[in-house]
Amino acid sequence: RPLEMSAKKPVPFLRQVVPVRKKVQRDPRFDDLSGEYKPEIFMKTYSFLDSIKKQEKEMVQKQLKKCRNMEQKEKLQRLLNRMTQQEQAQKKQQKLRERELTLKRQQRELAKQGKKPFFLKKSEKRKLELAEKYAELKRSGKLESFLNKKRKRNAIKDKRHLPSQK
Numbered sequence: 001r002p003l004e005m006s007a008k009k010p011v012p013f014l015r016q017v018v019p020v021r022k023k024v025q026r027d028p029r030f031d032d033l034s035g036e037y038k039p040e041i042f043m044k045t046y047s048f049l050d051s052i053k054k055q056e057k058e059m060v061q062k063q064l065k066k067c068r069n070m071e072q073k074e075k076l077q078r079l080l081n082r083m084t085q086q087e088q089a090q091k092k093q094q095k096l097r098e099r100e101l102t103l104k105r106q107q108r109e110l111a112k113q114g115k116k117p118f119f120l121k122k123s124e125k126r127k128l129e130l131a132e133k134y135a136e137l138k139r140s141g142k143l144e145s146f147l148n149k150k151r152k153r154n155a156i157k158d159k160r161h162l163p164s165q166k
Contacts (some may be wrong), residue, residue, distance in 0.1 A: 053087070060076055069147075
């Protein structure tokens, strides 16, 4: 039978009429039930997205060629640029992951042979990255233009720090 209450008493402000079970929302990024994030497994699982993205990029390129409206053309161009930048960032991240994996494998091999593992510092990793970048630029023949741009950028920075000639 429902609970009878006096009409002469005012109803409390936070009175629970019917107890409602609160829904517990889970964020899979921070929840232990979802497991640990492993980029290699994630990339393998969602590798089909790369082909879809490639098709979308080709479609945007075709639309860009056909488009006559300048505003629409500008929008499509921005979208295409964003797609290419995302693709490049993904490739860069993949390279970095592969490089780290090779270093880990080498360390494991050395440990199996009974040698003490040696871990690179961040600065040393950065130096290796720079050396690899220079080697890549040299192979492609773009090293000179890259160095010229870097020199110009540094010259502008130096001029900014000099006291102004008034």
